[in-house]
Amino acid sequence: MTLHWSPRSPxxxxxxxxxxxxxxxxxxxxxxxxxxxxxxNQDLLPDNPLSKIPTLVLPDGSAIFDSLTICEYLDNMAGxxxxxxxxxxRWAALTRHALGTGFLDLLILWRNERDKPAAQQTxxxxxxxxxxxxxxxxxxxxxxxALAALPFDIGHIGIGCALSYLDFRFxxxxxxxxxxxxxxxHDTFRARxxxxxxxxxxx
Numbered sequence: 001m002t003l004h005w006s007p008r009s010p011x012x013x014x015x016x017x018x019x020x021x022x023x024x025x026x027x028x029x030x031x032x033x034x035x036x037x038x039x040x041n042q043d044l045l046p047d048n049p050l051s052k053i054p055t056l057v058l059p060d061g062s063a064i065f066d067s068l069t070i071c072e073y074l075d076n077m078a079g080x081x082x083x084x085x086x087x088x089x090r091w092a093a094l095t096r097h098a099l100g101t102g103f104l105d106l107l108i109l110w111r112n113e114r115d116k117p118a119a120q121q122t123x124x125x126x127x128x129x130x131x132x133x134x135x136x137x138x139x140x141x142x143x144x145x146a147l148a149a150l151p152f153d154i155g156h157i158g159i160g161c162a163l164s165y166l167d168f169r170f171x172x173x174x175x176x177x178x179x180x181x182x183x184x185x186h187d188t189f190r191a192r193x194x195x196x197x198x199x200x201x202x203x
Contacts, residue, residue, distance in 0.1 A: 003070075004033035004044055004055040007201045010104050010165040011067040012054045017157050018071040020194035022078035028056075032203075068097065071154055082154045096147070096155025103136050103162040111169050137175055137182070144181035148188065160189035168200045 005012050019025045033053050035041050040051040047063040048055040055065045056073070064073055075082045084090040110129035113121055140147075140159065147156065163186045166175050176183040189195055 001027060001059065002029045002031055002057040004047065004053045004057070005030040006033060006035075006053055007203050009053055010161045010168075010200065011101075013164075013198050013200060014067045014101075014157050014161050015054045015056070015070045015074070016198040017161065017192075017194045018074050018082055018154070020197055021152070021157075021192075022074055022081060024074055024078055025197070068101070068154070071157070075154075082152075082157070084153060093153045093155040096153075097158035099136065099139070100155070100158025100160070100162040103133070103159075104165060106132055106136070107162070107165055107169065133173075137179060141179040141182045144179075144185045148181075148185050152192075156189065160186065160195065164190070164195070164200065 003012070003015065005016075016025065016028075019028055033041060033044055033055075035044065035051055035053055044051050044053070044055065047057055048065050050065070052065065054067055054070055055063050056070045057063045064070055072083055084093050106129060110126070110133070113125050113129065140163075147159070150156070163175070163182070166173060176186075
């Protein structure tokens, strides 16, 4: 299998955390793939017409995407472990994952807006992003004790990668202040070998 990959992408990181957790990391060849919103990657388009990563190319030449789909594919390949079976536990895990992934979507849009020259920024958007981020962190602080008590699953990966992206791209926010339960949980996530092997870096 070949993964269109970047060491900076939190969505790619979710896939690689899952791969390490499932013991499949050695079966995935990684191809450094640069994607930009305004410049489709011509080498990626045949595998993913959206020109987005992660994209996983299978041995038969077919490709699957996005990160959740790839994670579930790997989970199925490994015989399960990260996705609870159908029922309340599965829906809860997928909802936790959706919260983490939605938070990542928000953070990327927020970063793009913050990186614009001041005269081109939309103050209303910046306030909206900040409000949603604060609400998400408050929810996660409330849920952190329950999160810590649950078996590690796809929801933990989504939330853990989102919080790590905050550290990577928003160090000025100081999100840990006043959130002891969430800080403690994220410390356990960061200590996992799968997280340590996949830390985001600029290259």
